[in-house]
Amino acid sequence: MVCTKSPRLEESMEEETSFYAEEGTLAHELAELKIAKEAGFISKQKYTSRIKRLCQDPLFNEEMEQATEVHKDFCMERFNEARAETKDAVMMLEQRLDFSPWVPDGFGTSDTTIITDKTLEIIDLKYGKGIAVSAIENPQMKLYALGAINQFGFLYDLETIVMTISQPRLDSISSFEMTVDDLLEWAEKEVIPKAELAFAGKGTYCVGDHCRFCKAKATCRARAEENMKLAYLDFQQPPLLTDEEVVEVLGSIDKLVSYAKDIQEFALSQAINENKHWPGMKLVEGRGSRKYMDENAVIEALTASGFDSDVIYKKSLNTITALEKQLGKKAFQELLGSHITKAPGKIKLVREEDKRPEIKASPEADFQ
Ligand code: SF4
Structure with missing residues (x-):
């Protein structure tokens, strides 16, 4: 939607995965499974065997368990509201949405899609916690919404589309609503011209x-x-x-x-x-760090030589982040919330548009 030359430029480049991408995939699978079980889409037996496998993944942890619970509860709340409004409301999970009538080859996957008579809601789970993603005028969500209209518009008398981003690790839910007519107008005026340029590899590079x-x-x-x-x-x-x-x-x-x-x-x-040689550069080994080959052998050697436990062991409290991860946000807050204090952050110089309130930094203010 912005840099129309990028799709053709990157099409031959390999997709790279990352720790965060893999973590996100696992969280999505877990969330989908939990919603499917809660909504009665799968049997208890199927749920138990699949959840067992997911929980054994090395990337699974208590924080993921809590975050997917929060997301599942939110989706179920939205589904129950829809059912209260229309008895035969439907919910679909991991629904492929085809928006190729506006974008050649364009499709996406909606994590949760809920349809009542006149309203369709798509809910997207974002597992990351780096940046809060807003649903307001979010082009990815609007494109998915077009896909939903394309696939379900002829079955239902849809008037409104609700696009929601749930980011449980940031306690953030962002929702945006548009009429079907406005969305289709956006598609005609904005999407089609950009998609044509992008498909043809034309337009301009736009950095941002x-x-x-x-x-x-x-x-x-x-x-x-x-x-x-x-x-x-x-x-x-x-x-x-x-x-x-x-x-x-x-x-x-x-x-x-x-x-x-x-x-x-x-x-x-x-x-x-790739064994690539960059002119004037070479690969070297960084400074290594020492580590024990076998901790038990070290403890035995020290104990046998008469050193007592004060010399051998160090006892220290786990960090706030590590404990919060282990306990989960809710339990951490209940148990330790009153024991946590927050030191003021380091003063930074940022652009005026930044949402944080301005502070007065002066020797007088420091003194006060
Ligand atoms: S300008 Fe940015 S988005 Fe466009 S091709 Fe270059 S890196 Fe990709």
Whole structure:
């Protein structure tokens, strides 16, 4: 929808998976299974054998258990509300939605789809907790909604589409509602022209936050040029940067750091996995760290030599994050909420549009 040249540019590039992607997939499977069981779509026996397998996955933990419970409860609440409104309301899980009438080859998968007579709701689970994703005017959700209209519009007299993003690890539910007519108008005016350009590999490269989802992000020339613009500041006259230039650098730091990391990861992976030689660069081994080969053997050796437990062991409290993960958010809050205090965060300089309230940093304020 933004950089119409990207789909053709990245189509031959391999899909890379990550820890977060795999964690998200497992959470989706778990959530789907729990909703299916709660809604009576699968037998208890089937549920038990499948849940056992999922819980044995090394990526499964208490936090995932809690987050998927919260999501399941939310979806069931929405389904029960729909049933209260229309007796024969339906819910579908992992429904493939085909929006190819507007986007050639376009499809997506809706985690939960609930249909009453005139309203269709799609609920998307986002397991990540890095950034809160809003459903408001969210193009991914709107495209899925088009797919839903395409598939179910002829069966139901749909008037309204509700698009909801549930992000349980951030306690965030974001919902956005549109009439079917408005959505179809958006599809005609915005989606079709962009999709035609994208399918033909035409239009322009457009650099922005979305680049972090692009497979070409490390080697895209447009992104490199955008980030390298900052380097030109070195050659500007007079010798000292103006206030405006300092602000320009400040505003670009996050983008530059993320771009630099993408390049670093890409080049390293090519060198290690593809034997790629980058001119003037070489692979070396970083500083290793020492570790015990066999902890029991170490304990035995020290004990046999007469050292007592104070020398051998260290006892320390687990970190807040680790305990919260082990106990789950709810139990952690009930048990330890009153024992946690939060030190003020480090003062940062951010753009005026940032949602956090401005603070006054001055020697007088510090003194007060
Ligand atoms: S990295 Fe950004 S600018 Fe380059 S193709 Fe991908 S989305 Fe477009």
